[in-house]
Structures are given as C-alpha cells and as structure tokens.
Amino acid sequence: MVKKYNCSFCGEEIETGTGIQYVRKDGSSLYFCSSKCRKNLLVLKRKPRKFKWTQSYQKQ
Numbered sequence: 001m002v003k004k005y006n007c008s009f010c011g012e013e014i015e016t017g018t019g020i021q022y023v024r025k026d027g028s029s030l031y032f033c034s035s036k037c038r039k040n041l042l043v044l045k046r047k048p049r050k051f052k053w054t055q056s057y058q059k060q
Contacts, residue, residue: 009037009048011055 005014008030020038022030032038040046048054 005031007031007033007037009041009054010051011048 002016004016005019006012007014007019009032012033014031014033018033020032020035022032022038022042024030030041032041040051041048048056049058051057
C-alpha cells in the first residue's frame with residue numbers, strides 16, 4: 001500500500017512520485033506539493049492561515 005502525504009503548507013494531497021520532501025536538522029519531515037509552497041514556508045516564512053488558497057485559511 002502506498003502512503004499518501006498532505007502538503008505541509010497548503011494541505012493538498014500529494015500524488016505518489018511527485019512533490020518535495022524536506023528533512024529538518026531535528027529529523028522532522030515536511031512534504032510540499034510544489035516549489036510555491038516550499039518557498040512560502042521555508043524561504044519567505046509565511047503562515048498558511050493568511051492565504052485564501054490554503055486549506056487552513058481562517059476568516060479573522
């Protein structure tokens with residue numbers, strides 16, 4: 001059985017054989033569906049709750 005992962009930024013399901021896995025120094029893994037999500041979280045240090053296109057978006 002193939003394990004399915006969700007994007008750590010937007011929450012979308014990642015298809016098997018696609019996406020990016022990032023492993024931090026402490027050993028925790030982050031999975032990203034695209035470079036857009038990876039850059040928003042790691043490089044630009046943005047919070048997914050502030051973007052309408054993410055699943056964790058909340059009205060404030």
